[in-house]
Amino acid sequence: MRVAVIGAGLGGLLTAALLSEKGYEVEVFEKLPFFGGRFTNFNYKGYEITTGALHMIPHGSKGPLAKLLKKAGAKIEIVDSKPNGTALYRGEEIVVNRKSFPLKSRLMFGFYYLKNLFREVKLSEVESRLDDFSAKFLRAFLGWSLSVTPSQVTFSEVYPIYEATYEFGGPGIPVGGCKSVINALIEVIKSNDCKLERNTVRAIRKENFGLSVHFYRRESKKFEVVISDIGPIETCRLTELKLPELSESRGIKYSIALEEPLIDHTSVMFTLETRRICGINQVTNADPNLGKKHFLMAHQPMITSNVKFEIAEGLRDLKEILKGYKYELLAIQSFSDGWPVNRAKIGCDCKNETSIKGLYLVGDGAKGDDIEVDGIALGVERVVKKIEKEVVL
Amino acid sequence: MIVITERCVGCAICMLVCPAEAIRVEGKAEVNIEKCESCKKCLIYCPINAVSWVE
Numbered sequence: 261m262r263v264a265v266i267g268a269g270l271g272g273l274l275t276a277a278l279l280s281e282k283g284y285e286v287e288v289f290e291k292l293p294f295f296g297g298r299f300t301n302f303n304y305k306g307y308e309i310t311t312g313a314l315h316m317i318p319h320g321s322k323g324p325l326a327k328l329l330k331k332a333g334a335k336i337e338i339v340d341s342k343p344n345g346t347a348l349y350r351g352e353e354i355v356v357n358r359k360s361f362p363l364k365s366r367l368m369f370g371f372y373y374l375k376n377l378f379r380e381v382k383l384s385e386v387e388s389r390l391d392d393f394s395a396k397f398l399r400a401f402l403g404w405s406l407s408v409t410p411s412q413v414t415f416s417e418v419y420p421i422y423e424a425t426y427e428f429g430g431p432g433i434p435v436g437g438c439k440s441v442i443n444a445l446i447e448v449i450k451s452n453d454c455k456l457e458r459n460t461v462r463a464i465r466k467e468n469f470g471l472s473v474h475f476y477r478r479e480s481k482k483f484e485v486v487i488s489d490i491g492p493i494e495t496c497r498l499t500e501l502k503l504p505e506l507s508e509s510r511g512i513k514y515s516i517a518l519e520e521p522l523i524d525h526t527s528v529m530f531t532l533e534t535r536r537i538c539g540i541n542q543v544t545n546a547d548p549n550l551g552k553k554h555f556l557m558a559h560q561p562m563i564t565s566n567v568k569f570e571i572a573e574g575l576r577d578l579k580e581i582l583k584g585y586k587y588e589l590l591a592i593q594s595f596s597d598g599w600p601v602n603r604a605k606i607g608c609d610c611k612n613e614t615s616i617k618g619l620y621l622v623g624d625g626a627k628g629d630d631i632e633v634d635g636i637a638l639g640v641e642r643v644v645k646k647i648e649k650e651v652v653l
Numbered sequence: 654m655i656v657i658t659e660r661c662v663g664c665a666i667c668m669l670v671c672p673a674e675a676i677r678v679e680g681k682a683e684v685n686i687e688k689c690e691s692c693k694k695c696l697i698y699c700p701i702n703a704v705s706w707v708e
């Protein structure tokens with residue numbers, strides 16, 4: 261039973277590791293000279309700066325990704341956030357829990373839950389009925405974790421995250437950062453004698469026996485199952501598949517080196533009174549090896565399509581937040597068109613199965629009912645189960 | 654000569670891997686040609702083919 265995985269992002273590697281553990285013959289193809297896609301890091305000036313992610317696993321050591329990593333035998337340690345999160349509001353940092361939100365707003369949330377059963381409710385409608393703190397927290401939370409604003413999403417799209425947070429808890433940081441997760445998965449794949457190869461796939465074709473994967477220089481290989489981790493749009497380009505157009509979410513991330521600490525915990529500090537910046541984490545609190553000194557990452561969604569303007573707004577926020585601190589801006593990274601924060605906005609992901617027999621989608625753009633890498637894990641779990649059921653070894 | 658094309662989104666992976674510290678990114682990558690050692694690492698590492706080489 262031969263399985264090809266196209267793309268060595270988190271989704272592709274997780275699928276490959278799980279299937280290789282079950283005894284499938286898996287080959288992973290990656291076009292770039294590094295593995296991990298948007299979930300890995302490079303050491304830059306003594307700091308582990310990522311290719312995308314904020315070094316966080318949304319639901320930490322109890323979430324769907326952690327569960328699958330364990331199942332795959334990938335050894336990583338996740339430092340769970342304590343507290344779940346804080347909010348910088350009116351100059352003070354407040355620990356966020358249920359009680360931080362006034363009763364009236366909590367009731368309002370329940371009211372909209374019911375209303376939403378009858379008609380689609382935009383979150384901006386909910387926002388307008390909340391008290392100032394709750395409304396600003398909602399905006400910061402959506403911007404940090406999904407790079408969207410309340411007017412871009414509906415209540416039912418976001419409700420599953422609320423439930424997942426309730427069930428699994430807040431975020432966690434893997435020791436060694438994103439890259440340690442990627443390395444652990446690669447180790448599993450290699451230990452099962454499966455291959456990772458640097459090669460760009462240029463077409464996937466239906467054949468009598470299954471599927472053929474085509475590379476440059478006219479080479480091709482045959483497989484019974486092909487798993488695509490390159491996203492719905494690219495997958496359509498390589499096949500005759502037609503999928504609905506997706507709108508991506510875009511954002512900007514700032515990596516900052518600090519002399520003196522700004523944050524004294526391992527979670528996110530949501531910033532409520534800013535133009536753009538939605539939250540900041542100080543990842544060296546969870547793993548000191550992620551940076552020479554204190555290492556901060558700040559994130560904002562892109563509200564307009566003018567990147568220069570968006571960055572100028574973000575930098576103005578950072579200047580205010582970091583007033584009085586000695587810091588160095590290590591990197592400003594913007595994410596869109598082909599390398600976005602999310603290939604599909606929350607609630608708009610494609611299904612994992614496709615109309616082409618044997619071809620499955622995993623990763624961002626084909627997530628299950630959770631966010632970011634935990635959503636990816638749920639999609640991967642579904643694909644692995646499906647393959648086990650339908651395709652005998 | 655290394656040329657950054659219109660496709661660049663500013664993810665800065667090229668800056669992270671450049672051994673000559675010749676790249677600056679703020680919304681889009683800019684190469685300092687004086688510092689550039691023509692190793693083409695930025696071209697190979699760019700995830701969206703936004704870097705090209707012009708003789």
Ligand SMILES: Cc1cc2nc3c(=O)[nH]c(=O)nc-3n(C[C@H](O)[C@H](O)[C@H](O)COP(=O)(O)OP(=O)(O)OC[C@H]3O[C@@H](n4cnc5c(N)ncnc54)[C@H](O)[C@@H]3O)c2cc1C
Nearest residue numbers: 267269270271291297298312313314461601623624632633
């Ligand atoms: C700024 C930012 C912050 C984020 N923060 C977090 C966070 O803190 N926590 C979190 O959980 N998530 C976060 N995310 C999201 C997370 O990074 C992504 O959801 C995840 O990394 C996507 O993984 P993937 O497997 O879908 O795809 P990718 O990581 O995009 O990997 C796809 C791979 O396929 C390869 N490929 C493409 N085309 C081909 C081809 N034709 N042939 C061969 N290979 C090919 C690519 O080179 C790439 O390596 C963040 C993202 C960004 C941008």
